[in-house]
Amino acid sequence: MTTPPMRPKRKNPVLRTPQVNLPPGARGRVALGLTAAASEGRFELQTCEDCGAVQYPPRESCARCLSDSLRWRRHGGAGCLLTSTMLRHSNDLFFRERLPWRIGVVQLDAGPPVIVHLHGRVGDAPARVRVGARLDRSGQAVLIGVPEEETVEMADDPKLREMTSDPRFRNVLVTDGKTAIGQAIVKAMVDAGAERIWVGIADPWKKLPGFERIAALPQVSPVPLDLSDGRSVDELAGEIGGKVDIVVNDAEVHRTFGISSRRGTDAARAEMDINYFGALRLAQAFGPALRARAADGIAHATAWVNLLSIYALSNFPPHGTFSASKAAAFSLAQCLRAEMRPAGIRVVNVFPGPIDDEWNQNLPPPKLAPSALAAAIVRALRDGVEDVYPGEVAQEWLERWRENPKVLERELSTPGH
Amino acid sequence: MQPRTRRGYEGVAVATPVTVPYQRFSTRGAHWFIGRALLALLRESGLSKEDVDGLIVSSFTLAPDTAVGVTQHLGLSPRWLDHVPTGGASGVMALRRAARAVQAGDAEVVACIGADTNHVDSFRHSLGSFSDFARDASYPYGAGGPNSVFAMVTAHYMRTYGARREDFGRIAVDQRANAARNPNALLRKPLTLDEYMAARPVAEPIHLFDCVMPCAGAEAFLVTSESRARAMGVPHALVLGAIERHNAFAEDPVMVRGGWRVDRDDLYTQAGARPGDIDFVQTYDDYPVIVMMQFEDLGFCEKGEGPEFVRAHRMTHDADFPNNTGGGQLSGGQAGAAGGFLGLTEAIRQLTGAAGERAVRDARLGLVGGFGMVTYDRCLCTGAVILGRAA
Numbered sequence: 001m002t003t004p005p006m007r008p009k010r011k012n013p014v015l016r017t018p019q020v021n022l023p024p025g026a027r028g029r030v031a032l033g034l035t036a037a038a039s040e041g042r043f044e045l046q047t048c049e050d051c052g053a054v055q056y057p058p059r060e061s062c063a064r065c066l067s068d069s070l071r072w073r074r075h076g077g078a079g080c081l082l083t084s085t086m087l088r089h090s091n092d093l094f095f096r097e098r099l100p101w102r103i104g105v106v107q108l109d110a111g112p113p114v115i116v117h118l119h120g121r122v123g124d125a126p127a128r129v130r131v132g133a134r135l136d137r138s139g140q141a142v143l144i145g146v147p148e149e150e151t152v153e154m155a156d157d158p159k160l161r162e163m164t165s166d167p168r169f170r171n172v173l174v175t176d177g178k179t180a181i182g183q184a185i186v187k188a189m190v191d192a193g194a195e196r197i198w199v200g201i202a203d204p205w206k207k208l209p210g211f212e213r214i215a216a217l218p219q220v221s222p223v224p225l226d227l228s229d230g231r232s233v234d235e236l237a238g239e240i241g242g243k244v245d246i247v248v249n250d251a252e253v254h255r256t257f258g259i260s261s262r263r264g265t266d267a268a269r270a271e272m273d274i275n276y277f278g279a280l281r282l283a284q285a286f287g288p289a290l291r292a293r294a295a296d297g298i299a300h301a302t303a304w305v306n307l308l309s310i311y312a313l314s315n316f317p318p319h320g321t322f323s324a325s326k327a328a329a330f331s332l333a334q335c336l337r338a339e340m341r342p343a344g345i346r347v348v349n350v351f352p353g354p355i356d357d358e359w360n361q362n363l364p365p366p367k368l369a370p371s372a373l374a375a376a377i378v379r380a381l382r383d384g385v386e387d388v389y390p391g392e393v394a395q396e397w398l399e400r401w402r403e404n405p406k407v408l409e410r411e412l413s414t415p416g417h
Numbered sequence: 418m419q420p421r422t423r424r425g426y427e428g429v430a431v432a433t434p435v436t437v438p439y440q441r442f443s444t445r446g447a448h449w450f451i452g453r454a455l456l457a458l459l460r461e462s463g464l465s466k467e468d469v470d471g472l473i474v475s476s477f478t479l480a481p482d483t484a485v486g487v488t489q490h491l492g493l494s495p496r497w498l499d500h501v502p503t504g505g506a507s508g509v510m511a512l513r514r515a516a517r518a519v520q521a522g523d524a525e526v527v528a529c530i531g532a533d534t535n536h537v538d539s540f541r542h543s544l545g546s547f548s549d550f551a552r553d554a555s556y557p558y559g560a561g562g563p564n565s566v567f568a569m570v571t572a573h574y575m576r577t578y579g580a581r582r583e584d585f586g587r588i589a590v591d592q593r594a595n596a597a598r599n600p601n602a603l604l605r606k607p608l609t610l611d612e613y614m615a616a617r618p619v620a621e622p623i624h625l626f627d628c629v630m631p632c633a634g635a636e637a638f639l640v641t642s643e644s645r646a647r648a649m650g651v652p653h654a655l656v657l658g659a660i661e662r663h664n665a666f667a668e669d670p671v672m673v674r675g676g677w678r679v680d681r682d683d684l685y686t687q688a689g690a691r692p693g694d695i696d697f698v699q700t701y702d703d704y705p706v707i708v709m710m711q712f713e714d715l716g717f718c719e720k721g722e723g724p725e726f727v728r729a730h731r732m733t734h735d736a737d738f739p740n741n742t743g744g745g746q747l748s749g750g751q752a753g754a755a756g757g758f759l760g761l762t763e764a765i766r767q768l769t770g771a772a773g774e775r776a777v778r779d780a781r782l783g784l785v786g787g788f789g790m791v792t793y794d795r796c797l798c799t800g801a802v803i804l805g806r807a808a
Contacts, residue, residue, distance in 0.1 A: 024545050024557045031553035057554035057793060082671050083576070085561075085568035086621045091541045092560030103558045105569050105671055105794065113670035115558050115569075115794060125576065142557050 005156055007169055007195075008299045020294040020344045021093040025138030030058040033072045038133035038141035041385040044072040045111055054111035077131035079108040081145060084118060084125055094137070098162075106131050106145050119146040120157045134163040134384050139341040155382060164384035165246060165303035165346055168193035173244045175200045175225055175282065176251035177215075178208045180357055180370040181307070185248055186214050188374035192382070195299070198240055200225030200251065227251050227278030228270075233285045241289035248305040248377065249282055254359040258320035268321035275325035276332060279306065283336050291343035303381055304340060305348045306333045310394040312351060313401045314408050337386070348380050353393025366392050425658070425687050429516040430646035431804065432639045432653035433461040434762035434771070439603050439634035439750045443534050447478040448490050450532035450755075454637040455491055458528055462639060462651050471497035471524030471640075473515055475507030475531040475754040477543060497524035505701050505789030506661065507531055508636070508758035509800030513659045515640035525645060532635030533753020540631045550793035561620050563791050564628060567704040568620035570795065573671040574706050575622060580724040582622060585705035586613040588740070589626045589747055591732035592702065596744025598734070598775035603632060603750035626747070627704055634752030636762045643807070652769035654804045657782070658687030661800035675707075675788065676799035678714040685716070688782070688803040692716040695803070696780040697739035697767060699760030701788035702747050703796075708740065711786045715801060734775045742767060742775050760785040761802065768806045781806045 027035065030046075037044035045054050048062035049069035061068050084104030090096045102118040106129055114131060122129055122145055129145040136142045144163070146154060155166060172189050176182045177199035189197050197220045201211070204224055215222050223240070226232040227249075253274040255267040283304075293301035311323035312330035330349065337347035354360040356367035368391035376390035389398045400408045435457035437450050451474065459466065472495045474484035484500035487493070497518050501507040508531055515527035544562045545552055559565055574580055590610050596602035608626060616625035639651075646653040660683055662676030677684075685691055692715065700711040709723035717738075718726040730738035743749060743763040746756045764783040766772045777783075787800035 024552075024560055026545060026552050028549050028553055031549075057550045083569040083573035085565055085572060085623070086618070087559045087561045087565055087568075088618045088620060089564065090560045091544055091562055092556075095559050095561075101559045103561075103565060103569075105573075107670040113794065115555050117558055125573070136557065138557075140557065 005158075005161065005169065005298055008297045011297065017293060018295040021097060022138040022342070022344050023094040023136050023142075024092055025140050027140050028058075030060060033058055034133055035135065035139075035141040037072055038135050039386045040388075041383050043075050043077050043131065043133040045075045046070045047073040054108075056112045056114050075108070075111065077108065078148070079106040079129060079131055079145075081106050081118070081122060081125045081127045081129050082113065098158075104145060114143055116143040116145040117159055119144060119154070119159060121147045121151070121154070134160070135346070135386060136163050137344040139346065139386075161298070165348075165381040166192070167246060167378060167381055169195050169299040170245040170302065171196045171198075171243050172246045172248060173198045173200070173240065173286070174248045174250060175227060177201055177211055177222065178203075178206070179250070180210070181355060181373055182250050183210050183214045184370035184374035185250055185377060186217075186220060188371070188378045190217055190219050192378045194219060196221065198223045198244070200236070202226040202251075227281060228273045230281050233281045237285035237289065241286050242293065244286060244290065245293070245299060245301045246303045246305065246381065247282070247286055247290065248307070249279055250307040251278055252307060254319070254322050256319050256322070256359060258317050268325070271322055271325040272328065275322075276328040279329050279332055283332075287336070287340065290345050291340065294344040301345060303346045303348055304336065305350060305377055305381070306336075308333065308349050308351050310351045310353045310389065310397045313397065314405060314412060316412055346384070346386055348377070348386050348388065350377060350380070350388045350390065351394055351398070353391045353397060368393070423683055423687065424520075426516050426520070426656040428643045429519055429656040430641055430643045430653040430807065431512065431656060431761070431765050432641065432646050432649075432651045433458055434765040435461060435637045436601050436762060437532070437635035438601055439632045439752050441535070441603065441630070441632050441750070442537055443633035444536070445534055445633070447476045447532055447534045448482070448487065450534060450633065450635040451476065451479070451487055451530050452491055454530045454532055454635040455528060458637055458639055462649060464526065464649070466493055469493065469526050469528045470495050471515060471518055471527030473499040473501060473511045473527060473529050475501045475503065475511060475757060476533050477502070477504070477753050478533045478535075478539060495524070497527065503757070503789045503798045504754050505703060505757040505796065506787035506798030506800045507754050507789060508761045509659065509785065509787035509802050510661055510798070511758070512640060512656065512761060512802055513661060513800070516656050516659065519640055519642055525641060527640045528637065529640055529758070530635060530637040531755040531758035532637075533633060533755055535631050535633040535753065548790075548792035551791075555793055563703065564620040564623055566791050566794055567706065568623040570672050571627070571704065571706040572622050574673060574709070577673060578721040578724060580706075580709070582614060582624075583610065584724040584727050585627060585709070586610045587727045588702070588705040588708050588732060589613055591736070592741045592745045593748045594733045595742050595775055596748030598773065599743040599749065602744040602748050603630060604744070604748045623704065629703060629746040629751035629756070632750035632752050634750065634755050636752070636755040636758035638758070638762055638765055652771065653807055654765050654768035655807050656802065657690070657805045658684045658803040659801070660684045661787070661798065663799070664797045665799065672795035673710075674720060675710055675714050675796075677711060677786065677801050681714065681716055681801070684801055684803060688805070690782055690803060695782050695784045697734075697742055697764070697777045697783045699741055699745070699764050699783065699785045701757070701760065701786045702741055702745040703751070703756075703788065705747070707788055711788075715784065715786065734772075734777050739777045742772065742777055757787055757789055760787070764804050768804055
């Protein structure tokens with residue numbers, strides 16, 4: 001059965017903070033296709049281009065016709081639970097700490113039988129279930145069978161919660177509260193049930209529109225934070241680093257220049273200083289504290305969100321230096337992910353298209369509303385997704401980039417695009 | 418498609434069953450156990466190393482070595498060599514390969530050895546890297562190892578055919594009674610059905626006494642021609658029929674039957690026997706449900722009648738349907754790949770008058786099952802051999 005999680009009790013400072021143990025994270029190269037899809041929230045199975053067979057576990061050849069033309073294709077996940085077991089023993093420390101643990105075999109309607117984790121509300125076999133792929137705490141995809149009928153409390157299942165980073169009961173740092181985006185994120189975190197939200201302000205003397213309304217919320221505490229200043233970052237980390245469960249780095253500088261439209265490097269430098277070096281300062285100051293608290297109770301440290309840009313994938317010349325800084329930030333975020341994954345902290349990279357703010361004033365719609373971006377971030381945390389491309393423009397660019405990055409480069413460099 | 422005819426195993430003998438006593442844990446390597454087994458084979462047969470011109474080995478813990486490394490390690494120079502990394506099916510498969518080599522004249526005396534060591538943490542280490550599919554698609558799901566897979570197979574069998582835990586208990590309890598008369602069995606304390614039922618759950622519906630205890634040890638035998646065995650003057654049994662099958666019934670979403678079923682007619686035809694003629698069986702007993710499936714798939718009862726069959730028969734060595742007369746792995750311990758040889762050494766002992774106080778009276782025909790390699794959601798390898806008493 002699923003019981004909603006209770007607000008965690010205050011931590012007893014005398015007790016040792018438990019260290020994290022991760023579930024088995026080794027996968028072969030082919031099996032990582034499942035992880036690649038799950039990292040964007042999709043359940044995909046290997047499908048043979050020649051004979052149409054859907055197969056699992058992933059293989060190098062089609063087990064039916066031996067073709068090697070295998071594509072990962074989206075799968076609805078409907079199926080029937082045929083058998084299950086409640087494990088009372090495990091050879092792995094992660095599961096040992098969480099016994100009993102229920103798994104089962106589901107025969108997918110359009111495919112093979114699959115071994116899955118079972119949601120607490122799935123009944124005895126035979127039972128209709130829906131299988132989805134999630135990233136587990138090792139960062140690798142696993143399959144989980146949930147009841148066919150979705151219910152509101154479904155996300156409260158402890159197994160699902162382990163695979164996601166629900167803000168509920170968690171302490172969140174939003175690095176920049178001066179922007180509409182930052183304020184929308186704070187609001188969304190409050191709505192999602194976050195316990196406490198620290199919101200960074202680089203220039204506290206400035207009167208910022210909308211900020212007072214956010215700061216007045218009981219969960220919200222404004223804190224001084226200037227990502228261009230290493231000492232400011234370190235001071236805040238010293239103060240709250242040991243309490244933050246989710247970092248949302250939304251601080252960014254965005255100027256609308258290419259190379260020849262402005263002489264000198266001052267604007268580009270400012271972008272790099274916040275978008276790239278700021279992220280680096282933040283990661284060096286807060287990363288170790290998050291890693292150390294990855295198993296600290298049910299509201300343990302869980303995620304790190306980077307606000308990147310779809311321009312990180314391919315340079316958008318009218319915003320050329322901004323694109324370059326976001327490409328650098330993206331690369332750094334991959335490094336951060338590699339360093340956080342062994343600790344069980346999820347790094348969520350968000351790649352929005354143009355946001356409906358002053359720096360995209362002369363870009364035509366559709367533009368992403370700050371509230372939609374904030375909602376996408378909360379949804380990603382709740383769904384356990386690690387790469388998010390919110391909005392129609394981002395989705396379209398992603399599709400074009402995946403299809404042929406070179407073609408996209410040419411398209412973007414064509415004036416009037 | 419079945420081949421129309423299979424050559425029989427006429428003229429092939431199996432001899433000198435040896436067991437390197439099992440230990441729960443050992444600090445020795447697999448090479449040590451293989452060395453002890455080979456030495457015992459030579460002592461029992463009176464042969465020298467030079468007389469052994471064929472070698473086939475099965476071992477998990479030998480890695481990164483394979484059988485060829487063993488030749489240098491033990492100073493052998495065989496003219497025929499094979500390695501069967503197929504665990505619980507490796508004994509039957511080794512016998513089949515060795516028998517054909519002997520029939521073809523590629524080797525005269527083949528040493529068949531299954532051996533594994535067991536260090537304190539080696540079982541756990543073997544699980545996650547057992548196969549690609551285990552690493553990718555079963556171990557990350559609770560890391561229960563084979564227990565979790567066979568718990569689901571057992572639960573499904575119970576739901577489909579109405580088996581109860583007590584039915585599996587009968588198998589375990591009778592095997593424990595047999596083990597009491599086997600000095601090499603690790604678990605010899607009598608077990609009652611009540612104790613079986615009251616055991617702690619491991620992976621429901623599997624409880625403690627449904628599981629084998631991993632240990633270290635070796636089992637081995639020689640395969641040679643009947644005439645050579647006679648000339649050597651060693652007690653031996655004859656190979657009457659042998660089958661193997663891999664990845665059978667892949668279309669069954671959960672395993673309810675094994676590959677024995679595909680080839681069993683050939684097995685009995687080769688042996689000129691019917692299930693009713695068999696005097697004892699040594700089933701592969703990683704879990705009782707697999708024993709029950711072998712009763713069905715090897716033709717002792719129909720599919721789904723396993724529960725009724727075990728209710729109607731006793732399975733001790735002195736009863737009407739002797740099964741795993743030395744206690745099997747459930748009571749003897751599972752010495753890795755040696756577990757795939759255990760049924761064969763026990764069957765040879767039964768057919769050569771070497772089974773001591775657990776002897777099956779007037780045993781002339783024995784059937785041995787093999788079952789191995791749970792790479793994902795079931796074991797892929799199945800095999801079976803019928804051995805007969807030498808005239």
